[in-house]
Amino acid sequence: MAVVTPRVFVSHLSGIAVFDPNGDPVGRLRDLVALLRIGARPPRLLGLVVEVISRRRIFVPMTRVTGVESGQIVITGVINMRRFEQRTSETLVLGELLDRRVRLVETGEDVTVLDIGITRLPARRDWEIEKIFVRKGKGGALRRKGEALTVEWSAVTGFSREEHGQGAESLLATFEQLRPADLAGVLHHLSPKRRSEVAAALDDDRLADVLEELPEDDQVEILGKLKEERAADVLEAMDPDDAADLLSELPEEEKERLLGLMRPEEAADVRRLMSYEERTAGGLMTTDPIVLRPASTVAEALARVRDPDLSPALAAQVYVCRPPDETPTGKYLGLVHFQRLLRDPPFTLVSSIADTDLPPLPPDTPLPQVTSYLAAYNMVAAPVVDESGALLGAVTVDDVLDHLLPEDWREDGLHGSGPAGLTGAGHLGKAADGR
Structure with a gap:
């Protein structure tokens, strides 16, 4: 009798809970780590990126995964609580593969990756990418008009090349329900290129909420890659005190240019806040109470x-x-x-x-x-x-609280804080993560 192996599409896994064998929560899945291979061989999944309670993102090897079911993942063994750092040979499935433009080998047509199916290999704990759910057409606003189909990994080509102007629609759909602080964590851990693409795809209000939760360096980087008119719109959508804090990090010429593009009444509030010392009631306040x-x-x-x-x-x-x-x-x-x-x-x-x-x-x-x-x-x-x-x-x-905490508290929170070390997820397995 043929062995039936489970197949799961990664969009269904985003944000789901990860448990140990006793049913105790370990954290939530934020991404999957894959290793692209030469030729048409399907990529092997190396492990999961799991955000634990302290908001630290850790790496859990796929060999620790004992079950992927509806709404949850079960892991076993001892896991390493060291903060996850992506290696150059590794690819984030959600963060970097969704929305890519690739090509069908048979017809040469360009298609957009909407989802990715992963499967567990028979009689092993290894997982690999098996299927690609794609849509024909040029993507963007007209993407939904094209034919959608599921193909084998070997039926497409183009994942290994760097892509400029990669979209973000499918990625954002997987994180639609995230709170702004959690979506900020997603953006913080993406590459600068991908972070810019995702930020560009967010609407003004959503991007404003997320910017308020990011470290200052990320805020300045993202704002600097937006067109000036849109940057002004996003600043208007931010709380005036947060917009004032962000503008204060910019060079004087750029700050004045953006203030000039904002609506006069919005710019007036921000200018007023910037006139006060930072660590005073005037510098801390918002101008929009009831x-x-x-x-x-x-x-x-x-x-x-x-x-x-x-x-x-x-x-x-x-x-x-x-x-x-x-x-x-x-x-x-x-x-x-x-x-x-x-x-x-x-x-x-x-x-x-x-x-x-x-x-x-x-x-x-x-x-x-x-x-x-x-x-x-x-x-x-x-x-x-x-x-x-x-x-x-x-x-x-x-x-x-923003000003009582250390200046880098947002970055520490997005990376995860607390002592590095090992924690049990059940009593089986080895401490090493295989990386």
């Missing part, structure tokens, strides 16, 4: 709080001010916590329940005092008010 007039009701406040684009810290409270409603506002009157909004009838005026006793922060308040303020009053955000009594913005606890 501002309501005194005659607004609890129902209106709750409607504003429900905005899904607001961070939890900004949605935690609303600020009551006289007109104008945009920062810098008219006279600041007080704030209302989200919990208080839930306790009062919908028709209640926010001015009647505003906390007027809590002192606001001047914009020149240094970071240690801002931290003490949030801790003393158990706040997740604090109002920043100028000498005339106008609300300038709000400092949120996440922005404070």
